[in-house]
Amino acid sequence: MHTFTSLVAVALFARVQGLSVAVDRTEQLTSRDIANLGAVSFADRTAPVSLPNCKVFPGDAAWPDDSEWAQLNKTLGGALLKPLPPASVCYRTSPNFNAEACSFLLNNASRTTFYFDDPLSILTQWPQGNTCLLSRNPTGNCTQGGFPEYVVNATTVKHVQAAVNFARNKNIRLVIKNTGHDFVGRNTGAGSLSIWTHYLKGFEFLPNYKQPGGNYRGAAARVGAGLQIWEAFAHADRHNVTLVAGSCLTVGAYGGWVTGGGHSPLSSKFGLGVDQVLSMQVVTADGRYVTVDAQTNRDLFFAMRGGGGSTFGVLISAIVKAHPQINLTIASFDFTLGSTRSPSPGPSVTITDTETFWKGFNEVFAFGIPTVDAGGYLWTNGIPNGAGSYSMQVQVQLPGFTPTSAATFVQPLLTTLNNLGIPVALSTPPTTRVYSRATGSTGGSPGNGYFASRLFPRPAYEDPTLFAAAMRAARATVEAGYTFHGLNMAPTLEVAGFPEPAGANPVWRTAVMHADVFARVNMGSLTPAEAVAEQRRLNEFMQPLRAATPGGGAYFNEADVNEPEWQRSFFGENYNELVRVKRSRDPWGVFWAPTTPGSEAWAVQDGSELPTQNGRLCRVA
Structure with a gap:
């Protein structure tokens, strides 16, 4: 060997x-x-x-x-x-x-x-x-x-x-x-x-592609499952097109990212990762190599677009939409609650009044609606610094905007914050680049963190009572020592071009924010009992967020493996159909992974309340 x-x-x-x-x-x-x-x-x-x-x-x-x-x-x-x-x-x-x-x-x-x-x-x-x-x-x-x-x-x-x-x-x-x-x-x-599948790296540009059985005609690309995002972007840039992919450039875009849903800075512009897929080439549980699209193996085309990776088959390659090249312009600033106030306005300032900080925190998130309605992506981090200090990092990411139009767009938020007593101002001009020219293939090492997530539907976000409750819950997580990471986007069916039905959680189509709540712990330094206690504590802080976002859910690819009622939370009303496809296509139970459709039929015998993969896989009685 x-x-x-x-x-x-x-x-x-x-x-x-x-x-x-x-x-x-x-x-x-x-x-x-x-x-x-x-x-x-x-x-x-x-x-x-x-x-x-x-x-x-x-x-x-x-x-x-x-x-x-x-x-x-x-x-x-x-x-x-x-x-x-x-x-x-x-x-x-x-x-x-x-x-x-x-x-x-x-x-x-x-x-x-x-x-x-x-x-x-x-x-x-x-x-x-x-x-x-x-x-x-x-x-x-x-x-x-x-x-x-x-x-x-x-x-x-x-x-x-x-x-x-x-x-x-x-x-x-x-x-x-x-x-x-x-x-x-x-x-x-x-x-x-x-x-x-890391070395399934193929790429082929298809300038005039007609989707079999679907409504897409135009530029596309055949991409190998092992292509990392930085590699896919390099190919896209050579052909002057845009391939929709995530923000972390070392991720393999056409494996778990796309089969789990796939969000990106372009989600409000072109939809989810699953909305880009026009055809798939898959090895199924019986060992056959098949084409999966809107015309052939339609059940798998539905299931493998958001119904969960490592579940229905092994994705070898896919044909995905190639959009016209587009700029991504980013307006950034941050503000911190500390002991000394910044003497002058700038892109990074410190204030001393606690309630002013949290009012500004709320106003930033309220700006998520105009951002997504403009096709943008609001990236935020609420960070606990210790000793009563907190920071709010903000990036308003705007596809297709010029630096001038981006600055104009963000100015109402800056004015609101300034009137509160938070003297933030943009660097001039906001940074801009061709979206597919992002580079960075190295870096990264194993970590040992733990977190949970929540999808915020627009109705809950726009209801003043629910929004206020959600912001109180978000503040409580940061004050408790968690990082609250918000990503505002709106991957509606309309912006996605009304693609074929997909197994991704339908909540995505009404969502205006995906939020991660990160525990600042090293799970490798905890005893099993301490790890379970940490998970339970995080779940307690997630409950008010869930209550303030009725009809919401959580993102399958970024979530707590112990998410309550994960079937509905991760897959919504699609769950029963996904299980039906799973049982039909894989009666042998070849593919299994935690919290995937039908996975309740099996469990890892690891003896741990916090589930690991360190044990024998057995059927559940």
């Missing part, structure tokens, strides 16, 4: 040389492959299904022996990996101990692409079980914990088909991982086989 080090070295060399690794759609699993290894044979959806109580686990008699894994690796052409956790190089008890490699992880890895290019790393660690945390002087042993046992470095359709079939036929838990950007452990799992 290829070693992790040599594999990443080759991939990084390709990146440095500016090479693009295309998705090989022609190399698929053949009858000859199946004759050589029957464990990769396709399934028959019409045949009766008898599900075992649990997925097979390392150490079980049914777990494949080394020769079977070697046979799979041969079928995969050497793409099967058996990596150890990266931090294992820091543990003297590990066979992987390497002081030089440990020093690199501690001092330099976060300034490189190391963690995105690692087959195991996930950027939120607690769902794995915290069994091998990076430390200068680690104690105890590093164990695999919730990390997969084996990883398929998928660069062809055949790789994905063989992995899906082998996992299904051998009753092994299967997980899907792209770049590791996941908050609740949907891309990891103990005793599992992982399909690593």
Whole structure:
């Protein structure tokens, strides 16, 4: 089997040389492959299904022996990996101990692409079980914990088909991982086989595309599931078009981001990520490679556009809308409650009156409605600084605006704040750039935070009583030590061009804000009891926000895995239909991830009240 080090070295060399690794759609699993290894044979959806109580686990008699894994690796052409956790190089008890490699992880890895290019790393660690945390002087042993046992470095359709079939036929838990950007452990799992889609990097510009069975005709692009946003933007800029994608440029845009919904600074202009998808190329639970669009496999086209990643199939590539190139102009300022008042107006000021600060906080959020109605995106952070000090960071992001028109647009908010006694003023002029020219491919390392989220529907936001209650609840979270991160957007069906029905939560179509509430804790430093207590405390502060936003929900991709009544909160009225598609398409339970449609039928036996992926996956009685 290829070693992790040599594999990443080759991939990084390709990146440095500016090479693009295309998705090989022609190399698929053949009858000859199946004759050589029957464990990769396709399934028959019409045949009766008898599900075992649990997925097979390392150490079980049914777990494949080394020769079977070697046979799979041969079928995969050497793409099967058996990596150890990266931090294992820091543990003297590990066979992987390497002081030089440990020093690199501690001092330099976060300034490189190391963690995105690692087959195991996930950027939120607690769902794995915290069994091998990076430390200068680690104690105890590093164990695999919730990390997969084996990883398929998928660069062809055949790789994905063989992995899906082998996992299904051998009753092994299967997980899907792209770049590791996941908050609740949907891309990891103990005793599992992982399909690593990170290197499905293909791109093809389609200047005149007609959507099969749909109403879109125009420029589009075929994009590989592993394209990170910075890579997609580089392609888009070369063709003078805009591809809608998230703000974090290292995310794999066409994996979990789009299958979970996908918001962006252009959501009020062009809709959600799911609204950009015109066609998908997918490996389903029976191992077949299929096209999914408004005309073919329509049930999957509905479900995989917002119904949850790692649930219905493995996304290989997609065809997405390519909009005309557009500028993004950002007007920024912030104000802080502190002990010394700023002597003059500016983009960053300090005031000393507590109630003035919170009145300004409310006025900023009230400006969310005119911002989204203008096609914009209001980005805010309410931050506790300690000792009674708080900061409010504000970015009014305006697609298609010039610096002058952006300054004019924001002036009413500045005037309101100035009249309150908050002397903020814009830098001149506001910054502007072509949206798809955002760059930044490196940086980032695993963290261990915890948070919850809430979608605010417009009716609740515009009702004075409910809005006041929501702002009181938001203030309470910040005063309690949480960061309140607001993203005002309005991805209505109208701005999305009335696309085909999608599985994304219908609340998105009336939403005017998605808000995250971040706990400022390190879940890796807490005992299990302390971690559960932290989750419960956060939930208590979320309850007033939920009460003030009736008919709201939470964003599937950014949420508390213990969200109350998550089925309705994440998927709304679409949930029952999504479960129906799940049961029809995957009667074997090949794909499973926390809080996805139908996932209640299975549970990880980890013995923890705060669910991790460090345990055997079994059916629920």
